Amino acid sequence: MEHSLSTSHHTERHDCSRNNPRETENTHFNLLPLAIDMHHGFFLPMHNKLPDIFIITFRGVELKNYFLSIVPHIESPDIKYSTSKDAMLPAEEVTKWSESLEKLLATQCGQDAFREFLKSEFSDENIEFWLACEDYKKTQADCLHGKAEKIYKEFVQNDATKQVNIDFYTRKDIAKKAQDPTPSSFDEAQKHVYILMERDSYPRFLKSTFYRNLLDKVDCNSLK
Structure with missing residues (x-):
């Protein structure tokens, strides 16, 4: 493969x-x-x-x-987050996102916000892969093969449309595991991508105008 x-x-x-x-x-x-x-x-x-x-x-x-x-990183001015979602977000939750990537990804709103930011950096395949792996681990045994093949084709194989940045040996190992998948088949790759986001994209997210603007909006909403 x-x-x-x-x-x-x-x-x-x-x-x-x-x-x-x-x-x-x-x-x-x-x-x-x-x-x-x-x-x-x-x-x-x-x-x-x-x-x-x-x-x-x-x-x-x-x-x-x-x-x-x-190429110098230029944050996209087109990053948008739904105004209706802003109004519903508790200021406490948005503030907690700065504590760790784990807390950011613990809620649907956090996942959505981080995905929008990663799209501006052309690296949203990382969170898409991580979320796909989370879903995969909850899959029933008789459906594992179909989902494993889908994840492999979309994120892992060399011509994948959303190929994630993992090393050759991990990629080769997943190719073998996808033939006879288990709930842990993608654990190593998922961990690698998580660390990549934690060390690289997450710190930039916290410093971004996108996150700062979101903090300002929820702070203002909490004072109303």
Whole structure:
């Protein structure tokens, strides 16, 4: 079930510090068509003098993480949370979300808020996978195989539409377990994704204008 496509594009050494500023600025954007084509299995070089830093593995997750690391994060102004939900949220609950990721994900409203934030970072596959695993563990034995296959195809296999960032060995292990699934088949991968969200996305969520605005709204509602 596993198929991995890895390609390295070797380039001559090129000192970025000597580049014309305009040329350096455009380097990242010239790589984009190359990266997209490589993700779909085609090689279309767009620049013949890329810095050594661009010798990377061309696979969906690695590419997305790479581009997120070189492009300054800009929080989307389009993140919205239902006004009606704001009115119903207790200020105490929203405040507790800052105590731990566990408390944030303990309620439906917390899950919805975190999902909206992750969508702005193009990483909502993480919470979608985590929630799918939570649901999977509650599944009756005779339905495990169907759900395991669905989770594998959607989040784990190499061409998955919502592929999560897990290591090769975990991915390979899940491929085997999905053939004869048990309630714990995805536990290791779920734990890995949880830690990833806890260390990476969750701290940014707490510092985001999205969360601060939500806190302001529920505080104002509590004073009415």
